[in-house]
Amino acid sequence: MREISMERVNKTREEMLGVVKSDVLTHEQKVANMANLADSLLEVLDLPEGLDDLLNKGIDEQCICDLFEGHAPLRPRYIIPDYEKFMKEGSEFLQLDPPKDLLEAVNNLLIFYKHVPSVTNYPVYVGSLDKLLDPFVQDMDEEMAEKIIKMFLIHMDRTILDSFCHANIGPEPTKAGFIILKVIGQMQDAVPNLTMKVDKDLTSDELLLAGVNTALHSAKPSFANNKMFESELGKDYVIASCYNGLKLGGGSYTLCRLILGNIAKKATDVEDFINDKLPYVMDIMARYMDERIRFEVEESGFFENNFLAKEGFIHRDRFTAMFGLVGLADAVNILMEKEGKTGRFGSNKEADDLGVRIMDKIDEFNTHHNNKYCEATDNHFLLHAQVGIAQDIDVTPGTRIPIGEEPEELIDHLKVISRFHKYFPSGTGDIFPIDATVHRNPEYVMDIIKGAINQDIRYLSFYGSDSDVIRITGYLVKKSEIEKLENHENVKHDTTALGMGAKHNGHILERKVR
Numbered sequence: 001m002r003e004i005s006m007e008r009v010n011k012t013r014e015e016m017l018g019v020v021k022s023d024v025l026t027h028e029q030k031v032a033n034m035a036n037l038a039d040s041l042l043e044v045l046d047l048p049e050g051l052d053d054l055l056n057k058g059i060d061e062q063c064i065c066d067l068f069e070g071h072a073p074l075r076p077r078y079i080i081p082d083y084e085k086f087m088k089e090g091s092e093f094l095q096l097d098p099p100k101d102l103l104e105a106v107n108n109l110l111i112f113y114k115h116v117p118s119v120t121n122y123p124v125y126v127g128s129l130d131k132l133l134d135p136f137v138q139d140m141d142e143e144m145a146e147k148i149i150k151m152f153l154i155h156m157d158r159t160i161l162d163s164f165c166h167a168n169i170g171p172e173p174t175k176a177g178f179i180i181l182k183v184i185g186q187m188q189d190a191v192p193n194l195t196m197k198v199d200k201d202l203t204s205d206e207l208l209l210a211g212v213n214t215a216l217h218s219a220k221p222s223f224a225n226n227k228m229f230e231s232e233l234g235k236d237y238v239i240a241s242c243y244n245g246l247k248l249g250g251g252s253y254t255l256c257r258l259i260l261g262n263i264a265k266k267a268t269d270v271e272d273f274i275n276d277k278l279p280y281v282m283d284i285m286a287r288y289m290d291e292r293i294r295f296e297v298e299e300s301g302f303f304e305n306n307f308l309a310k311e312g313f314i315h316r317d318r319f320t321a322m323f324g325l326v327g328l329a330d331a332v333n334i335l336m337e338k339e340g341k342t343g344r345f346g347s348n349k350e351a352d353d354l355g356v357r358i359m360d361k362i363d364e365f366n367t368h369h370n371n372k373y374c375e376a377t378d379n380h381f382l383l384h385a386q387v388g389i390a391q392d393i394d395v396t397p398g399t400r401i402p403i404g405e406e407p408e409e410l411i412d413h414l415k416v417i418s419r420f421h422k423y424f425p426s427g428t429g430d431i432f433p434i435d436a437t438v439h440r441n442p443e444y445v446m447d448i449i450k451g452a453i454n455q456d457i458r459y460l461s462f463y464g465s466d467s468d469v470i471r472i473t474g475y476l477v478k479k480s481e482i483e484k485l486e487n488h489e490n491v492k493h494d495t496t497a498l499g500m501g502a503k504h505n506g507h508i509l510e511r512k513v514r
Helices: 008-019 027-039 051-055 085-087 102-113 128-135 142-159 176-185 205-218 228-232 260-268 268-297 328-338 349-368 410-415 436-442 443-454 479-486 495-506
Strands: 166-169 193-196 222-225 237-240 242-246 250-258 321-328 381-386 428-433 459-464 469-471 476-478
Touching: 008 102, 008 410, 085 102, 085 128, 085 228, 102 142, 102 222, 102 479, 128 142, 128 176, 128 260, 166 237, 176 205, 176 250, 176 260, 193 205, 193 228, 205 222, 205 250, 205 443, 205 459, 222 228, 222 237, 222 242, 228 237, 228 242, 242 250, 242 321, 250 260, 260 268, 268 321, 268 328, 268 349, 328 349, 349 381, 381 479, 410 443, 443 459, 459 476, 469 495, 479 495
Parallel strands: 166 193, 193 222, 250 321, 321 381, 428 459
Antiparallel strands: 222 459, 237 242, 469 476
């Protein structure tokens, strides 16, 4: 284990004391923060030379971000249990038999969720809820089924205190799916996040329209291109955390991100960026991720000791890792300026073409980098358009067009993003606030979704401009909860603090309303 400098130890002690004395963190949030700070004092990894200069910098200089995973990873970042197996077989460790009715089903799931770890300490995937619950509602009184499912969802919102928790429904219509959408539209809670898988051959207009109506009231579900995800990850894929495509029964060991705008600042021109600065940073980040994965698999003992692996709810060879990035637009705009050009990403073809060239370079690097423990994805990482963090200042999420620079016409916006969604099997997405008058014409949004999917757009999110629940990036927060936190009141979900940061630093309330 590497020695830690006293300067860093003292800094961490000060941060810990700040957590203890915080007047806005709940007890649970203090415990989680203290654990993360303690983990930062352990350095058990063999870090690549040059990483420190790229990682441990302020947000205006940092080129690689490890997204607070700590220096001694004790479990994979994202874990995707096979809940279908659990419902059929129960769990010996949890002393639970397979459920026989809806009450037993939701009770068993709520118990199971308490034992699913992740980087947030809460489950980032809670299952395809319509398929898990549908067998138990077929012969039930619908009013009673709605009441039980509503209590189930309320329990999740009040005990899973992080809105990176994610459920799926679709692509086929089910009785349970319609009940879930109805109840979520009534409740307008931030947890769980929800994605509807949409497939023109499987998803009925009735289900899609119900999803749109629910989204306009509660900012969920988002809508995923089912055929696109299946062609890359197979039929057993899920959408987890913010909008991450991952394998059922597997997950992601780690997620690190390139901050492309800061890398572009170091380049003299486009060619220097493409051929020197970007490859150098990518190589270091990939080797850093390799070392994190090696420790998790070979030394942490997680896969040997955790009941999820022992009972077959997860399998190590279904895991991959996520090679993330933010700030494609920032990099393009910086490089265009360095070349003496005025074109901006999202509104200029030359700038957009440069964005494609950068993504081709990143994709080429990833295709040629191998990791022996990423068998789920042919020993390669998956590219991920990361959504940003609260500390980001002047950093545009993933490959999105910066807020305030969106094209006037929605069709033009969709044409730009359609060039970039293909690169990201493990997640990308764009968000569109919708004018409140569209509540009277939800078919308008349904037609947008259908057209976008036909243009190979991977993932879309909508919310009503008058909604309290809003989508920050890949997660949901209530505007009313942000206001409480701004007034130094306690709030349930730790992601509210991220939403407050995104409000002030990322200007997410200033998105163009469609």
